[in-house]
Amino acid sequence: MKAISFTQHALPIDNPQALIDISLPRPTPGPRDLLVEVRAVSVNPVDTKVRAGTFTKEPKILGWDATGIVREVGAEVTLFQPGDEVFYAGSIARTGSYSEFHLVDERIVGHKPHSLSAADAAALPLTSITAWELLFDRLGVVEGTGEGKCLLITGAAGGVGSMLVQLARKLTRLTVIGTASRQETADWVRQLGAHHVIDHSQPLLAQLQALGVPEIDYVASLTHTEQHLVSIAVLKAKAGKEQALKEELLTLIEPTRAEPGNLDYVLFEQRDEQGTFYMREAFRDQAALDAHFSMPYFQRFAATADDLLQEPLQLIFLEQVSA
Ligand SMILES: NC(=O)c1ccc[n+]([C@@H]2O[C@H](COP(=O)([O-])OP(=O)(O)OC[C@H]3O[C@@H](n4cnc5c(N)ncnc54)[C@H](OP(=O)(O)O)[C@@H]3O)[C@@H](O)[C@H]2O)c1
Structure with a gap:
């Protein structure tokens, strides 16, 4: 049988040796295996990785x-029996599906929906299983519930996001907010049923506030998660300098938000401890953060920091561990 393989890792995909045609003997099924004559396959990020x-x-x-x-x-x-049309996501522990014939354990196989072409059906399993497990197993949403709660999906137009938007709309009562950065992807996410679409290339918080969404209950961060990670700067004013520090920090807000690499920049003051401020910050990447530190308004603030701050600036980097 014919198959498509690789031997040298990480060759650019346009290199003629990146994927090569080979011939192999047709495999023989094990006790619970199906031997499938492959009609269509799809390509997922896992193939690249x-x-x-x-x-x-x-x-x-x-x-x-x-x-x-x-x-x-x-x-x-x-x-199953010979002649059945099937679809499945296979197993990373076994030989892949880019071949004329493929072995798969019957316990991870489904009957291909009659309403879909072979190619359309092949695009479904891995993205759908991932979206399903994310929504119901990892986030713990219960089917039919979610009234009054919000799900934010970053990268909603991608493979997993496209399925997640639909599952959440059809099977839950959550308000679904998807992110997309281009007109065609934003239209696509809306068409799939998202209640709102916001742009992941712009600060998310301001857009959520503009939608009147005070709080997000569930976040499915599907791609470029590091860009949406948040750090918090803790700034404690010296006694008597509370108002001066607040005014200085407020001068940073507007120019920082205008930086192309800034995604989020919001100032909070601790309610029961006046003069203790928290700046929630998100930058696109380290280069964007470095660019921020070199801006004249930040340098000016840094020069006054000793005079205003009770203790050196403390930066806390946060990684999301719960839904
Ligand atoms: N595909 C699968 O079956 C599968 C299974 C398990 C795990 N995963 C993992 O899940 C993740 C997503 O996979 P996928 O197949 O859904 O990916 P994908 O289809 O390649 O996702 C592409 C989407 O990512 C969006 N995007 C680009 N830059 C972004 C940013 N800065 N912030 C947020 N979104 C951004 C793009 O939206 P715009 O074009 O609108 O910018 C685009 O629609 C990957 O890490 C993958 O390894 C995937």
Whole structure:
């Protein structure tokens, strides 16, 4: 049978050796295996990641998602028979699906929906399973619930996001807010059913506030998570300098928000401890943060910091660990 493989990791995809055609014997099913004649496969980020991160001398076959027709079944197979049309996401522990024939354990296979073409059905399994597990297993949302609560999906137009928006709209009562940065992706996310679409290339908080969303209950951060990570600067004023520090910090807000690499910049004052301020900050990347530190208004603030601050500036970097 024919298959598509790689041997040298991390070659640019336009290099003729990045993916090569090979011929292999047709595999024989194990006890619970189906031998599937593959009709369509899809490409997911995992294919790129495995190709980039695998050192192999033997040709390795990529591919997880597939649709096809069952041609042979293992001795203990009970759920399918030859001729069945199937779709599945396969297993990372086994040989991939970019081949004419493919073995898959019957316990992770479904009947291909009649309403979908082979190609459309092949695009579904891995993204849908990921979105399903994220929403119901990891975030713990219960089907039919979520009234009055909000789900924010960053990267909502991508493979996983597209499925997540639809599952959340069809199966829960959550308010769904998706992010997309281009007109066509924003339109797509709206078409899939999101209640609101905001732009992940702009500060998210201001857009959420403009929507009148005071609080997000669930966040599915699907891509570029590091850009949306938040740090908090804690600034404690010297006695008598509370108002002066507040005024200085307020002068930073507008110019910082106008920096192209800034995603979020909001000042809070601790309610029961006047003069203790928290600046919640998010920058696109380290270069954007470095650029911020070199801005004249930040340098001017840094020059006054000793005079205003009770203790040196403390930066806390936050990583989201719960939903
Ligand atoms: N695909 C799968 O089946 C699968 C399974 C398990 C895990 N995963 C993981 O889940 C993640 C997402 O996979 P995917 O297949 O959904 O990816 P994808 O389809 O490649 O996602 C592309 C989307 O990411 C958005 N995006 C670009 N820059 C962004 C930013 N700065 N902030 C937020 N969104 C941004 C783009 O939106 P705009 O064009 O509007 O900017 C685009 O629609 C990956 O880490 C992947 O490894 C995927």
